[in-house]
Amino acid sequence: MSGRVIIVGGGLAGLAATIKVAEAGVPVDLFSVVPVKRSHSVCAQGGINAAKNMKGEGDHPDIHVTDTLFGGEYLADQPLVRRMCDEAPNIIDLLDRMGVTFNRTPEGFLDFRRFGGTLHNRTAFAGATTGQQLMYALDEQVRRYEAASLVEKYEYWEFLSAVKDGEGRCRGIAAMNIWDREVKVFRANAVCICTGGPGMVFGKSTNSVINTGAAASRVWQQGVWYANGEFIQVHPTSIPGADKLRLISESVRGEGGRVWVPRNPADKRDPVEIPDSDRDYFLETKYPKYGNLVPRDVATREIFSVCVDENRGINGENMVYLDITPARSGKDGEVLERKLGGVFEIYRKFAGDDPIQRPMRIFPGMHYSMGGLWVSPVDGGGQVRQKTNVPGLFSAGEVEFQYLGANRLGANSLLSCIFGGFTAGPRMVEWIASHPEEADESVYSDELKRQNAENDKVLGMNSGGENAFALHRELGQAMTAQCTVVRRNEGLRQLMDKLGELEERWSDIDVNDASTPVNQSFAFTRALFDMIQLAKAMAKGALLRDECRGAHYKPDFDLEKPEKEQLGDHRMTDAYKGFVRELEAKHGVEYDAKFKEAPAGTAPAAPEFQEYMRNWVEQQKRWSKTTLATWKPNAEPDIEFRDVVMTCEPPKPRIYK
Amino acid sequence: MADKKVHLIVKRQEGPDSAPYWEEFEVPHTPGMNVISALMETRLNPVTRDGKRVRPVTWDSGCLEEVCGACSMLINGRPRQSCSALVDNLEQPIRLEPFSKFPVLRDLMVDRSPMFEALKRIKAWVPVDGTYAMGPAEKIDPAQQQEMYKYSECMTCGCCLEACPQYNDSSAFVGASAIGQAYLFNMNPTGKTLKDDRLDEMMGPGGVVDCGNAQNCVRVCPKGIPLTDAIAAIGGQVTLHAVKRLLRQ
Known part of the structure; x- marks a missing residue:
């Protein structure tokens, strides 16, 4: 077959896409700012979800779909989630065949553990370094294709822009070799952006320092829509550090870890000396059914509220205990070591204490972006497309927006990245078969000129008084303060102004290095501009979305919930019944009876709950929509809201008990 | 303060x-x-x-x-x-x-690219037939999984090579990390179908025989990978492999 594919980013999604394209016999140029084996996917610890029902719990992909949609508060495109969850068991088998060292049951089957937002043991894992193991398995397969000359790697190359022709179609990319700053343009019939999350926009996060979001921002500035940017997952458990926030995996809670603070905030005893009667296991008390395994957004807000609103953190600081010691988790130390060794190692090395001996001290940290580049929903034949609104430009992985909704359930990220990559690959192969024509040379030379001019401009920035790294800290602090756990319109308005100010001050940066080899100061300065742009998409979306949904929590617009005793079954309310009928008519479907009819004998809803459901339905009609941001030069982005495809099941109120 | x-x-x-x-x-x-x-x-x-x-x-x-x-x-x-x-x-x-x-x-x-080249040389991969749904892989004994896991944590950081007296400009020695990977893939039920190719590499110039047994690698490995065990095991496999080849001739 003629034609070439370019894949930008060598994490799970990029590698998965590369494998599929190469397998079809189409050559791939794979670009990455780092050797692909060092991509951020290696940081994922806990595992990957697949409803294989290996523990006799009656698990099924249908339940995986419902958990994912419910956990993401119904912003995820439903047919896509359906496809992903159906495919998950096959993906696990394939990864196993590729040699991933998944943990085993005594008989030698794959072992599964429980993660947040589900009641099933659905998560396959390789110690506590699952992301690393999955990445390596895919990296090895790509190396195999590299040895067979089907894949050419461009490592230490930074993506600068898509090359677009006069009709707006993507014809290749411009990229820069970061060893010697040379910019080149590369031809391709299809390009896939798989560049991961934007953690650096928040200064410190659980992300790698390479996760600037610059590539996403660059194509956004070239016309790709950015969707659901305001949905930023703050992970409940991380170790605060001077350089970054280090993730402590949800699997710690999945294996029995318990979150608590001393009942008396002034209790200065060593935590192991504090008896259960003097501990407040606040998640277990408030959520008896899910306990410590409520979804991430819920756990994060509870921990944040205990520390910030109630001032009950350990020693008055913003920290709570996460207790996996055998005495409290009821698990054997050796077994824990085998399943969580990788997490313990991080805590031992960076916090200097042993989680088996003494509870960990943790606090929420910015972790994942549910939002990202817009990709189109399934086509008429039910195929997932992974295609952006720029023809010829595809996207997969954390950098796109579509599988997770308003909040991601643990261990769905590795799945959505691999599934997205595996899907994007064949779609690109189809695309190039029907789009084999070559673009005119001038399309490339024009883009090369444009990028060289941009580089010269940044390299020439040497008379101002700003330091790029200091400005980045300010960006991170402002975003973390106003655009993470709790959001208020006044703060978000100030944030938008602050971002405008940072953009102005950006021109005043002294790059302080005009030399050629590995000029990080220059490259970072360029990326910082793009980070500020992307921050605007996130902040503006948050500002306009006047509601609470998943990771987006705006207390001024929270629906008042009735007392616990007045809560009832939503299917017993008139408001909900009417809403479901409307949705069925709108989407031309008839939902399964279980979503509409409460079991016989269910108590009628209390008037307070009826009232709550009326308000809830109004909120859904107004806000269960995808946020679409369009970039504007020197201005705030334009935002519009679009309907979500809800052909599988109707939303239901997200109440975890 | x-x-x-x-x-x-x-x-x-x-x-x-x-x-x-x-x-x-x-x-x-x-x-x-x-x-x-x-x-x-x-x-x-x-x-x-x-x-x-x-x-x-x-x-x-x-x-x-x-x-x-x-x-x-x-x-x-x-x-x-x-x-x-x-x-x-x-x-x-x-x-x-x-x-x-x-x-x-x-x-x-x-520039640590020679480390990634070495992984190509020793075919550090499992030769799967394809990525289509072909059912589950073979079961694996949990003890063997634990043994494999140790080596699959190698992050190609290069500490073992920096510390190794045999790894230098005047030698072709592939170094401990690649030997650890050869050991890992020779253990995998499907990966071992390429065992002979890997052992051919390990027998040749720059292979396991170039190890001088200084044991610095295992002392500096940040992940605590038992690299010297892998070197010993691959050494044993190479000896057997050499004998087999002699017998075949």
Whole structure:
């Protein structure tokens, strides 16, 4: 077959896409700012979800779909989630065949553990370094294709822009070799952006320092829509550090870890000396059914509220205990070591204490972006497309927006990245078969000129008084303060102004290095501009979305919930019944009876709950929509809201008990 | 103490062909800080200890939690990851140098691409038929999984090569990390179908026979991978392989 594919980013999604394209016999140029084996996917610890029902719990992909949609508060495109969850068991088998060292049951089957937002043991894992193991398995397969000359790697190359022709179609990319700053343009019939999350926009996060979001921002500035940017997952458990926030995996809670603070905030005893009667296991008390395994957004807000609103953190600081010691988790130390060794190692090395001996001290940290580049929903034949609104430009992985909704359930990220990559690959192969024509040379030379001019401009920035790294800290602090756990319109308005100010001050940066080899100061300065742009998409979306949904929590617009005793079954309310009928008519479907009819004998809803459901339905009609941001030069982005495809099941109120 | 300082001595080099030189920095100390955060501080105000304004230091880094393998450097002479090197556990001044066994790109950043080439040479992969749904893989004994897991944590950081006396300009020795990977893939039920190819490589120049048994690799491996066990095991496999080949002739 003629034609070439370019894949930008060598994490799970990029590698998965590369494998599929190469397998079809189409050559791939794979670009990455780092050797692909060092991509951020290696940081994922806990595992990957697949409803294989290996523990006799009656698990099924249908339940995986419902958990994912419910956990993401119904912003995820439903047919896509359906496809992903159906495919998950096959993906696990394939990864196993590729040699991933998944943990085993005594008989030698794959072992599964429980993660947040589900009641099933659905998560396959390789110690506590699952992301690393999955990445390596895919990296090895790509190396195999590299040895067979089907894949050419461009490592230490930074993506600068898509090359677009006069009709707006993507014809290749411009990229820069970061060893010697040379910019080149590369031809391709299809390009896939798989560049991961934007953690650096928040200064410190659980992300790698390479996760600037610059590539996403660059194509956004070239016309790709950015969707659901305001949905930023703050992970409940991380170790605060001077350089970054280090993730402590949800699997710690999945294996029995318990979150608590001393009942008396002034209790200065060593935590192991504090008896259960003097501990407040606040998640277990408030959520008896899910306990410590409520979804991430819920756990994060509870921990944040205990520390910030109630001032009950350990020693008055913003920290709570996460207790996996055998005495409290009821698990054997050796077994824990085998399943969580990788997490313990991080805590031992960076916090200097042993989680088996003494509870960990943790606090929420910015972790994942549910939002990202817009990709189109399934086509008429039910195929997932992974295609952006720029023809010829595809996207997969954390950098796109579509599988997770308003909040991601643990261990769905590795799945959505691999599934997205595996899907994007064949779609690109189809695309190039029907789009084999070559673009005119001038399309490339024009883009090369444009990028060289941009580089010269940044390299020439040497008379101002700003330091790029200091400005980045300010960006991170402002975003973390106003655009993470709790959001208020006044703060978000100030944030938008602050971002405008940072953009102005950006021109005043002294790059302080005009030399050629590995000029990080220059490259970072360029990326910082793009980070500020992307921050605007996130902040503006948050500002306009006047509601609470998943990771987006705006207390001024929270629906008042009735007392616990007045809560009832939503299917017993008139408001909900009417809403479901409307949705069925709108989407031309008839939902399964279980979503509409409460079991016989269910108590009628209390008037307070009826009232709550009326308000809830109004909120859904107004806000269960995808946020679409369009970039504007020197201005705030334009935002519009679009309907979500809800052909599988109707939303239901997200109440975890 | 508010005015506690961290004193860094950094080996610098403008580019691949320039001569190295040293510069000293002093940055404020913060609790729990690592070498990377000390370096990050220098970028905020790149002025040396004697008041000279210089260009910011270049170094390689990624995850900062010791799983990506990027931020290797020599810290007080020892090859290790700079993210997990906590300042309070180091003697000051802290001396930072790039690895000596790889070409320097700039300052503390080196080119470790030979390590990835070595993985190609030893066919460090499982030759699956394809990526289509073909059912589950073979069951694996949990004990064997645990053995394999240790080696699959190798992040290609290069510490074992930097510490190895046999790994140098005048030798083709592939080094401990690649031998560990050969051992790992020879253990995999499907990976072992390429065992003969891997052992051919290991028998030849630069293979396992070049190991001088200094055992430095296992001492510096940040992941605690039992590399010398893999070297011994591959040594044994190579001997058997050689005998088999002789018999076949």
